[in-house]
Amino acid sequence: MKVAFLGTGIMGRHMADHLISAGHELTVFNRTKSKADDLVARGARWADSPSEAADGQDVAISIVGMPEDVEAVYTGAHGVLSGSTPPPLIIDMTTSTPTLARTLHELAARQNVASIDAPVSGGPAGAEAASLTIMVGGDEPAVRKAWPLFECMGKTVVHQGGPGCGQHTKMVNQILLAGNMIGFAESMAYAEAGGLDPAKVISSIKDGAAGSRALTDFGPKILKGDFTPGFYAKHYLKDLGIALDEARGMKLKLPMLELVQGFYERICREGLNECGTHVLIAVLAADQGSPEASSVLQGLKSSTQ
Incomplete structure (x- = not known):
């Protein structure tokens, strides 16, 4: 063709x-x-x-x-x-x-x-x-x-x-990803607070019931402090907005998605919009007092200024 x-x-x-x-x-x-x-x-x-x-x-x-x-x-x-x-x-x-x-x-x-x-x-x-x-x-x-x-x-x-059904299906995908990302972020914060080695934790859970593509794909990058984008945070924020707009039109309430949207609005507002979506893990870790995560975020923000 x-x-x-x-x-x-x-x-x-x-x-x-x-x-x-x-x-x-x-x-x-x-x-x-x-x-x-x-x-x-x-x-x-x-x-x-x-x-x-x-x-x-x-x-x-x-x-x-x-x-x-x-x-x-x-x-x-x-x-x-x-x-x-x-x-x-x-x-x-x-x-x-x-x-x-x-x-x-x-x-x-x-x-x-x-x-x-x-x-x-x-x-x-x-x-x-x-x-x-x-x-x-x-x-x-x-x-x-x-x-x-x-x-x-x-x-x-x-x-x-029919027309639009492909995009609706992608929104289902993005809603599920939101749940994966917030769960991944909070679980890693818990692991660090509990004195666990995140690499060992991921190796234990990645093939069990809690395993996910987010864990498999982003886990190694997060452990290396690599927040380069496979998918930009700014584009994911766009997707979250689309999903919530469509949900409102269907009279649906999606409280988890609204929560995650708030985090990505903050991520983009703080100059991390060119990072990968998995930067959420560093943001939540920094909020919990992790000096390593705070240092990584400061470096990422400095590199975009």
Whole structure:
């Protein structure tokens, strides 16, 4: 297929690379051009705007930062749908809002363009290994057409339902992650207060009932004091806001999620927004009086000033 790939950052560059390896013909766009250099060296064509990248292509795929970025990519002055010959299929793989996914579906349909929402889970490691979980929302004919592309980028691909259902499923994922992160943070604070060796504690519990991907993926990084992002704290705060907004619209109360949102609002307010989501563990440890955690946080804050 001829594919316009929009967004070649920490996730997108790996996903686009797999499509090139599978023989697809890519045209790429990214706000920072240098982040697409490796893909261009691999044979992708550069375009100066989303509309230029997508014009005359078979499909446009996006994975960008925020819902407003998704809107700009598709409905902005130089967006995909403003082109003279937009592709017959658009696929947004950004974690965005179910409401926006449904709106894009309606707007695209007016131009005889099919729209799919297909957010992912698995982080940069999953993107690099083509082992992402892809949560798909959209009409069946469009999803069937997109399926071979998804199989190039992911290992677990599930069609969840109609437009917006992929994004709703990603919100379920993010709510569960919130519980994992706050539980991980408090359990490590308890372990330290009890005089335990955190590395030994993690080795004991990681394969039992309390085990989780958060524990397995973040545990080694936390033990090394490494809070570089696999997933940015600022993007997770965005996801928490989406989940809570959608929950309010469904008359749901999610008190745990509101608590975790408060912590990430503080994390971003204190200049830790470019850290990984697991910086929450250091924040809670510092709150409990850990001098090591306080020192780590001070260093992280200094590095962003």
